[in-house]
Every structure is written in structure tokens, then in C-alpha cells.
Amino acid sequence: MTNVLPPFTNPALTFEGVWAAIQESNRYLTEQLAESDRQRKETEQMLKKQFAETEKIIKANSREIGGISKSNGDVAESYFVNSFKKYPHFAGHDYHIIDHNINRRSKALNLEDEYDLVLYNNDSVVIIEIKYNAKKEDVKQILKKAETFKKLMPQYKDFSLYLGLAGLHVYQNAEKEAIKQGVAVIKQIGKKTVINDANLKVF
Numbered sequence: 179m180t181n182v183l184p185p186f187t188n189p190a191l192t193f194e195g196v197w198a199a200i201q202e203s204n205r206y207l208t209e210q211l212a213e214s215d216r217q218r219k220e221t222e223q224m225l226k227k228q229f230a231e232t233e234k235i236i237k238a239n240s241r242e243i244g245g246i247s248k249s250n251g252d253v254a255e256s257y258f259v260n261s262f263k264k265y266p267h268f269a270g271h272d273y274h275i276i277d278h279n280i281n282r283r284s285k286a287l288n289l290e291d292e293y294d295l296v297l298y299n300n301d302s303v304v305i306i307e308i309k310y311n312a313k314k315e316d317v318k319q320i321l322k323k324a325e326t327f328k329k330l331m332p333q334y335k336d337f338s339l340y341l342g343l344a345g346l347h348v349y350q351n352a353e354k355e356a357i358k359q360g361v362a363v364i365k366q367i368g369k370k371t372v373i374n375d376a377n378l379k380v381f
Contacts, residue, residue: 273297291326312345
């Protein structure tokens with residue numbers, strides 16, 4: 179007699195079992211997506227907070243650095259202004275009027291400029307640009323001021339105009355460029371103010 183085995187049946191492979199498995203899988207995926215979305219939002223919030231704190235620190239440091247730079251600039255300006263007030267002499271000439279922090283603006287010319295220190299006598303004017311650390315690019319700045327001064331202060335058009343670059347520290351390439359361009363270099367050496375006007379020219 180031949181034995182016939184009954185057909186294999188697995189309740190899990192019934193329609194109801196498969197449908198239950200699909201629903202369970204969907205529920206699991208939904209929970210995982212929800213958890214991932216929650217973690218993503220938490221990460222975004224954390225990064226936004228960190229960015230805001232970093233930006234706050236950067237702004238605070240910028241203000242502090244800016245304050246230090248301004249303070250250094252004030253120290254340099256105070257030193258050279260007081261030095262020339264005490265000894266108002268430049269390139270063999272004495273000067274009777276010393277002015278500083280001058281701002282001139284012409285609407286007609288659409289032109290404005292500032293001058294750190296200006297010395298006057300009866301026939302000549304000296305414009306001195308003051309820096310804490312005088313760099314090579316500052317030479318271009320002082321040369322430009324010679325042009326703007328003539329336009330903004332036409333009453334001195336017949337005066338001899340001299341330029342000076344002053345710094346508590348003057349970089350070597352800045353001094354070479356200034357001398358090359360005919361600009362005097364003014365430095366503090368020890369307790370003295372020293373002027374290098376080896377190639378000084380009238381602008």
C-alpha cells in the first residue's frame with residue numbers, strides 16, 4: 179500500500195498570515211521613519227543652536243579685536259600728534275599750526291577724505307598718515323591723500339605739499355616704498371621720533 183502524505187500547511191503562509199506580516203513590517207518602517215525624522219529635527223535644532231552660539235562668539239571676538247585695533251591706532255595717533263606739538267619741525271621747516279583728525283567733504287566734487295595729522299606754515303603743508311603698524315599698502319593711501327587734499331582744500335594749492343607715513347612699527351618694505359615715492363617715514367626709536375626724509379619730494 180502506498181502511503182500518501184497530507185499536503186504541507188503553514189499557517190504563516192496563509193493570506194491572513196502574510197497580511198499580518200506586511201502590516202507589522204509597515205508599522206516597523208513607520209516607527210523607524212518617525213524616529214529618524216525626530217533625530218533629524220533634534221540634530222538640526224542642535225546645529226542651529228551651536229551655529230548661533232558660534233556666531234555670537236565670532237561677533238564678540240570681532241568687536242574685541244576691533245577695539246584692540248582702534249586702541250592701538252589711538253595710541254599711535256596720540257604719540258605722534260603730541261610729538262609734533264612738542265617739536266613742530268619737518269624737513270627743515272617749522273610749522274605754526276597743527277591739526278589732527280580732519281574730515282573734509284565736497285558734495286560738488288562727490289569727494290570725502292580724512293587726514294590724521296596736518297602741519298601748516300606760511301608756504302607749506304605736511305600731511306601725515308599715522309598707523310600703529312605701517313605697511314607697504316599704506317604708502318598708496320597717503321599718496322592718494324595728496325590728490326584729495328588739493329581738491330578739498332584749494333586754498334593751499336600754491337603751498338608746497340609734503341607727505342609723511344608715521345608708525346610705531348614700520349615694516350621694512352613699507353619704508354623702502356615710502357622713500358622711493360618721496361614720502362618721509364616717521365618712526366619711534368626709543369623715546370625719540372625719527373624722520374627719514376632722504377628722498378622727500380614736493381607733491
